[in-house]
Amino acid sequence: MKITDADHTNWRVKDLERSLDFYRDVLGLEPFGLEEYERGEHPRVSLRVTPEFILHLRPDPTFETVSTGGYDHLALVVEGTNLDALSGRLTGAGVEIERRSENVVGARGSGGALYVRDPDGYLIELKLYDVESGAPRAQ
Numbered sequence: 001m002k003i004t005d006a007d008h009t010n011w012r013v014k015d016l017e018r019s020l021d022f023y024r025d026v027l028g029l030e031p032f033g034l035e036e037y038e039r040g041e042h043p044r045v046s047l048r049v050t051p052e053f054i055l056h057l058r059p060d061p062t063f064e065t066v067s068t069g070g071y072d073h074l075a076l077v078v079e080g081t082n083l084d085a086l087s088g089r090l091t092g093a094g095v096e097i098e099r100r101s102e103n104v105v106g107a108r109g110s111g112g113a114l115y116v117r118d119p120d121g122y123l124i125e126l127k128l129y130d131v132e133s134g135a136p137r138a139q
Helices: 016-026 034-038 083-092
Strands: 008-013 030-032 045-050 053-059 074-077 097-106 109-117 123-129
Touching (some): 016 045
Parallel strands (some): 008 053, 074 123
Antiparallel strands (some): 045 053, 109 123
């Protein structure tokens, strides 16, 4: 057996519109399946993170944020900006920055990161890499 990639993650959310405001409108992820969800044909809406990875949001109005056990965060790579500009954009959108780091190791090497919470309390790392560093992707 050989694991070759990550495919998706599935998260329960209390309020789909609030989550879409964050993931679609603030982070810029492209949703799909919204019309099917609204017609009652699918129980979730998906957001394209990369061509090979999606985030499923499964609305559950009874969902209450509780301990996530061993889960810590989801790291999303951000390009075309820097930490200061990203911080300003998020703050301007009403997103609180929980933590900032200048040197976090990820799959492509070291880079800066901002940590924010989505509307349901999930911790999201917004990871930036120095394009000029030439750091290869982990194989």
